[in-house]
Amino acid sequence: MTLRKIAQLAGFSPSTVSKVLSGSSEISRETAERILKIAEENGVRRPNYHKARAHSRVAILIPEIISVYYSQVATALIDELRRYGVEPYMYLCGFDDESFCRIVNMLSEEKLADGILTLGVSDYTSFCEIPIVGFGMSQSYPRFDALGSDMQSGMYEALEYLHSLGHTSIGFISEKHTDAKLRYFKSAMSRLGLPVRDEYIYISRKRFAEIGCEAAEYYMKLTSPPTALVAAYDEVALGAIHTFRKNGISVPEDVSVIGINDIPVSSYSSVPLTTIRTFSCELIERAVKLLLDRIKSPERHIVQHIMIKCELIVRDTTAKAKPHT
Numbered sequence: 001m002t003l004r005k006i007a008q009l010a011g012f013s014p015s016t017v018s019k020v021l022s023g024s025s026e027i028s029r030e031t032a033e034r035i036l037k038i039a040e041e042n043g044v045r046r047p048n049y050h051k052a053r054a055h056s057r058v059a060i061l062i063p064e065i066i067s068v069y070y071s072q073v074a075t076a077l078i079d080e081l082r083r084y085g086v087e088p089y090m091y092l093c094g095f096d097d098e099s100f101c102r103i104v105n106m107l108s109e110e111k112l113a114d115g116i117l118t119l120g121v122s123d124y125t126s127f128c129e130i131p132i133v134g135f136g137m138s139q140s141y142p143r144f145d146a147l148g149s150d151m152q153s154g155m156y157e158a159l160e161y162l163h164s165l166g167h168t169s170i171g172f173i174s175e176k177h178t179d180a181k182l183r184y185f186k187s188a189m190s191r192l193g194l195p196v197r198d199e200y201i202y203i204s205r206k207r208f209a210e211i212g213c214e215a216a217e218y219y220m221k222l223t224s225p226p227t228a229l230v231a232a233y234d235e236v237a238l239g240a241i242h243t244f245r246k247n248g249i250s251v252p253e254d255v256s257v258i259g260i261n262d263i264p265v266s267s268y269s270s271v272p273l274t275t276i277r278t279f280s281c282e283l284i285e286r287a288v289k290l291l292l293d294r295i296k297s298p299e300r301h302i303v304q305h306i307m308i309k310c311e312l313i314v315r316d317t318t319a320k321a322k323p324h325t
Helices: 003-010 014-021 029-041 049-053 068-083 097-109 151-164 179-191 209-220 234-246 264-268 281-296
Strands: 058-062 089-092 115-118 132-135 145-150 170-175 201-204 228-231 256-261 274-277 305-309 311-313
Touching: 003 014, 003 029, 014 029, 058 068, 058 097, 068 234, 068 264, 068 281, 097 115, 115 281, 132 281, 145 151, 145 281, 151 179, 151 228, 151 256, 151 274, 151 311, 170 179, 170 209, 170 234, 201 209, 209 228, 209 234, 228 234, 234 256, 234 264, 281 305
Parallel strands: 058 089, 058 115, 115 132, 132 145, 145 305, 170 201, 170 228, 228 256, 256 274
Antiparallel strands: 274 311
């Protein structure tokens, strides 16, 4: 069976078939599986190209494991790397650049990794021989490849949706690690011609659901509270909803709430959460392919920054704004 014949049967070009049979990560999983299945049905043995990559040592740098979002992303990256026969290992780098740079320098100097996937912050400006791929939605990685969700457009879509429901008094619940999201919130509000009121911006020193509980108590004390809120991430939104409901404030009848990330529990909470989805299988697959290609062809010098659109998932925590009385 010739390569050209397989291409004919599969409906792809001989070049695409050749890349699949040689183990190139440029081709999508679905396309590769279709071609390999047709090749096997016609007597061509499935190549064991995963074995050729099994020797690659990949380190995943993650700020923390307590966050559902970071744990979800890290687990998906590990699963995808294992699909290529790569068994990765993780390092906790926290949220500070100093820790990140120290770990990267150690991995590079001691030759402990062939490639790095980072979910953490980075202002890394040193030269590094190891290929690095950044995975995030707001960080800027000028010196190495990066993939992320377009949080800026995602925030705009969420606020545009709230505006379409009649909300003009909109607040944002933030914390010290979500400055970029707050900037995107202010920018989107400005683009929509909506006022950004200082008293509607709540910034906490705490983390997760506790922030939302604290923020809800703050908003309930305001003479004229916002009619809608965007939380920096889903756990914050769920904490706020819990406290509002405990105090007789109905969500979404009295106040609409939107989270960010679409963690698994969001769709199963007592009031299913409207949220901005920032995580996708496509993003995971592209990040792993990009890193493995870098390891395979380190001589390439073009830095790639890939953004994938966020998706607004509308559930039950948003509704039309109450008319003024």
